Amino acid sequence: MSSTHENTQHPISVYLWIWLLLFVLSAFSYMVDYFQLHGLLRWSLIILFMFLKAGLIVSIFMHMKWERRALQLAILVPPLCLLVLIGLMAIEGDYTFLTRSVAFTP
Amino acid sequence: MAVETMTGDIEAPGKVAGLPGVVSDFSSDKQVFPVHWGKAMMWIFLLSDTFIFSCFLTSYMHVRMSTTVAWPNPSEVFALSLGGQPIPLILIAIMTFVLISSSGTMAMAVNYGYRRNRGRTTALMLITAGFGATFVGMQAFEWTKLILEEGIRPWGNPLGAAQFGSTFFMITGFHGLHVSAGVIYLVIVALRVWRGDYERSGSYEAVEIAGLYWHFVDLVWVFIFAFFYLW
Numbered sequence: 001m002s003s004t005h006e007n008t009q010h011p012i013s014v015y016l017w018i019w020l021l022l023f024v025l026s027a028f029s030y031m032v033d034y035f036q037l038h039g040l041l042r043w044s045l046i047i048l049f050m051f052l053k054a055g056l057i058v059s060i061f062m063h064m065k066w067e068r069r070a071l072q073l074a075i076l077v078p079p080l081c082l083l084v085l086i087g088l089m090a091i092e093g094d095y096t097f098l099t100r101s102v103a104f105t106p
Numbered sequence: 107m108a109v110e111t112m113t114g115d116i117e118a119p120g121k122v123a124g125l126p127g128v129v130s131d132f133s134s135d136k137q138v139f140p141v142h143w144g145k146a147m148m149w150i151f152l153l154s155d156t157f158i159f160s161c162f163l164t165s166y167m168h169v170r171m172s173t174t175v176a177w178p179n180p181s182e183v184f185a186l187s188l189g190g191q192p193i194p195l196i197l198i199a200i201m202t203f204v205l206i207s208s209s210g211t212m213a214m215a216v217n218y219g220y221r222r223n224r225g226r227t228t229a230l231m232l233i234t235a236g237f238g239a240t241f242v243g244m245q246a247f248e249w250t251k252l253i254l255e256e257g258i259r260p261w262g263n264p265l266g267a268a269q270f271g272s273t274f275f276m277i278t279g280f281h282g283l284h285v286s287a288g289v290i291y292l293v294i295v296a297l298r299v300w301r302g303d304y305e306r307s308g309s310y311e312a313v314e315i316a317g318l319y320w321h322f323v324d325l326v327w328v329f330i331f332a333f334f335y336l337w
Contacts, residue, residue, distance in 0.1 A: 096171075
């Protein structure tokens with residue numbers, strides 16, 4: 001049968017559970033700030049909760065989990081090339097910081 | 107031949123699992139994505155929007171890495187005094203919960219749409235729009251506080267790095283614009299549901315497409331919350 005049928009026939013409870021999970025994950029990421037965690041622990045927890053939340057929203061709420069593989073790949077793979085941009089900008093940012101530290105620090 | 111099903115969607119030709127399915131979808135002499143065209147186009151629009159927001163966040167990363175002046179501590183900048191005691195980031199946390207709740211109600215609206223429950227679909231979509239409007243209102247409050255009380259401007263602020271203001275107003279402003287547009291979009295689609303437009307056309311895809319946009323707005327907020335407010 002068509003993917004639409006798998007797509008549309010979910011019990012409401014699925015959404016309520018995901019909603020609850022998103023609430024809990026958001027509370028966790030807020031706690032990271034509330035308890036003033038620092039350094040690597042803070043950053044890795046922020047990233048972890050962020051990706052868990054993003055994954056739940058995309059796969060369940062946006063129904064990506066039930067789409068055909070062709071659509072999944074067409075939408076989810078292209079953003080990976082942003083990693084190149086992020087990498088380049090991180091190097092560039094470091095370089096600018098060093099140059100400024102040497103040349104412009106009062 | 108594409109066959110219209112009960113839901114008005116295009117009947118997908120035999121679904122093949124995994125990578126062979128991808129190959130057969132792309133190589134067969136037919137449209138690649140057997141979904142409503144509006145859904146495929148909304149996904150592609152969202153993909154382009156992903157790139158826009160990623161560029162904003164990457165440039166924010168760049169200016170924050172490259173400034174030699176201390177970055178203002180978001181935890182303190184966005185703290186709110188409740189009962190005489192400052193609670194860090196509390197307004198932003200509430201905004202996050204409001205937006206996530208709106209995503210939950212939207213997901214249920216889509217589900218009730220496919221069950222052809224007009225009343226509940228309309229109600230849930232209007233609730234979603236209400237949450238969205240609440241979010242924008244809280245953002246307006248936040249901006250007012252930052253501009254008037256903290257003296258934060260796009261070109262500088264008394265707390266530290268000048269780039270804080272420009273990236274903050276740019277990123278949250280663009281996101282707020284998306285939320286505002288989404289509220290209008292949702293209200294329009296909700297009214298059409300109520301009027302019975304999709305009952306006549308036999309397809310509730312429009313609700314799901316509006317839902318995709320709305321969930322994306324929530325998704326972007328997840329990243330902004332993590333990188334701008336928590337980092």
